[in-house]
Amino acid sequence: MNQMVVQSLLGVGLPAIAVLIAGALWFVLCREHPRVRAIGIGLIMAGGIVWAYQLAFSGLTYPPREPGQWIPYLAIIAALVGCLQCFRLGRQPFNFALSLATALIFFWSQIPGNLLVLLWVLALTIVLFVSAILLQQLIEDRSSGAEFALGLAITAGAGGVASFLGGSAVLGQISGALGLMLGAVAVLAFFFNATVGTVVPLIYLLVFGTVLLSGCLFAQLPWLTAILLWVAPWALIFGQRSDQPRISRRAGVLGLRILGVVILVALALGSAFLLAPPSSEL
Amino acid sequence: MKKHYLPLLFSILAVAGTTIAQADSFKIDPVHSAILFKINHFGVGNIYGRFDTFAGTFTIDQADPSRDAVSVEIKTDSVDSNAPDRDKHIKSPDFFNAAQYPTATFKSTSVKKVDDKTYQVIGDFTLRGVTKPLTLDVKAIGTGPGPKGEIRSGWEGTATVKRSDFEVKTFLPAVGDDVGLTIEVEGIKQ
Numbered sequence: 001m002n003q004m005v006v007q008s009l010l011g012v013g014l015p016a017i018a019v020l021i022a023g024a025l026w027f028v029l030c031r032e033h034p035r036v037r038a039i040g041i042g043l044i045m046a047g048g049i050v051w052a053y054q055l056a057f058s059g060l061t062y063p064p065r066e067p068g069q070w071i072p073y074l075a076i077i078a079a080l081v082g083c084l085q086c087f088r089l090g091r092q093p094f095n096f097a098l099s100l101a102t103a104l105i106f107f108w109s110q111i112p113g114n115l116l117v118l119l120w121v122l123a124l125t126i127v128l129f130v131s132a133i134l135l136q137q138l139i140e141d142r143s144s145g146a147e148f149a150l151g152l153a154i155t156a157g158a159g160g161v162a163s164f165l166g167g168s169a170v171l172g173q174i175s176g177a178l179g180l181m182l183g184a185v186a187v188l189a190f191f192f193n194a195t196v197g198t199v200v201p202l203i204y205l206l207v208f209g210t211v212l213l214s215g216c217l218f219a220q221l222p223w224l225t226a227i228l229l230w231v232a233p234w235a236l237i238f239g240q241r242s243d244q245p246r247i248s249r250r251a252g253v254l255g256l257r258i259l260g261v262v263i264l265v266a267l268a269l270g271s272a273f274l275l276a277p278p279s280s281e282l
Numbered sequence: 283m284k285k286h287y288l289p290l291l292f293s294i295l296a297v298a299g300t301t302i303a304q305a306d307s308f309k310i311d312p313v314h315s316a317i318l319f320k321i322n323h324f325g326v327g328n329i330y331g332r333f334d335t336f337a338g339t340f341t342i343d344q345a346d347p348s349r350d351a352v353s354v355e356i357k358t359d360s361v362d363s364n365a366p367d368r369d370k371h372i373k374s375p376d377f378f379n380a381a382q383y384p385t386a387t388f389k390s391t392s393v394k395k396v397d398d399k400t401y402q403v404i405g406d407f408t409l410r411g412v413t414k415p416l417t418l419d420v421k422a423i424g425t426g427p428g429p430k431g432e433i434r435s436g437w438e439g440t441a442t443v444k445r446s447d448f449e450v451k452t453f454l455p456a457v458g459d460d461v462g463l464t465i466e467v468e469g470i471k472q
Binding site for chain 1: 324370371373374375376379381382411446449451452453454456457
């Protein structure tokens, strides 16, 4: 097989396998402690993102100079902030600070004397902040761990394909790795019939948000595709939770609830294929 | 008779003095210049590409090569590898991140004369926001009048850069780390 394809597959697969193994051990150890489970799985995910980034970019860049180079650091910061939030330490101020910091990573150098850029910062901060509130609320009130993680996994995985079509194989690889890691978390949440907590959505938001915005601003990911992918997880709002005791019933409800996400993701991928047709030259 | 020769003597001395003191400045003529790169592909072949948009100047001081200077600015989104889809990828954050870093630059810091036709131009090369020292091996091609009588000077510079030094690490080692650069310029005297 093509050396670059093998390299990309390993870059996507190895971190996910690590998350699956470490996550399974953590789920077994913390079966009765949802808060500790959420913290652990968040930190494991952040570690997976750092490894995936190292595999994709052949190492970390310090200090980071581009939004994309912030991805591993954002994952770690999101995990640490998410851990603090698990102890009820001011969730919304933390969410706002993280959203603003992420927006500034993209635009800080262009702000002086540029009102339009300031509006961009404001808009991006609001989008990230509102998304963080909604996703964390969604997982606490409306969603079991499995369907939530699976919804995010499908979205991030599709983000990988869309980023690749948008001209950045590396952003695609990181998004694909994020998707597969979330898939591993979904498998664990399904079989342990457990929630994943509010740390994972924070990591997803910052990492996936950075991938999508980098794709739109610095590569050729269509904005329509990015917007459809961003809103896809909200489809989980509809329907009942799927945390029934029997596995077969749980699987059925999960399948139904995930349908909305699948439809939105399919639309997003369709738009990507239309607006940025596949190419294979390198 | 001596009186007649004196002004002529002074004129010759003045011209000679000017020649020694002044360096000639040239503006790169992009129509008759090229910036090319070469990179290994899977260890089986070399891919060549070029930059279509660039500008620059160089100064030549025949009497004192240490005063020679070169400055080139390359538009990274003008990369042309003879495959538009690949160009799209090269401009992306995987390689140049041309939207965030629209230019690559070379500014000389010193020039060493090797022989009458060969020089080493040492300078700072900036790509993707990272600046590293780079030495160009430069050969003089020729100097003389162009079609409109303007004075032209042609040079060829070559160097090899490690792209990983500039945080461009995507697809290493399948796509080579060493990138061969050839800067072929014709300058018009200003």
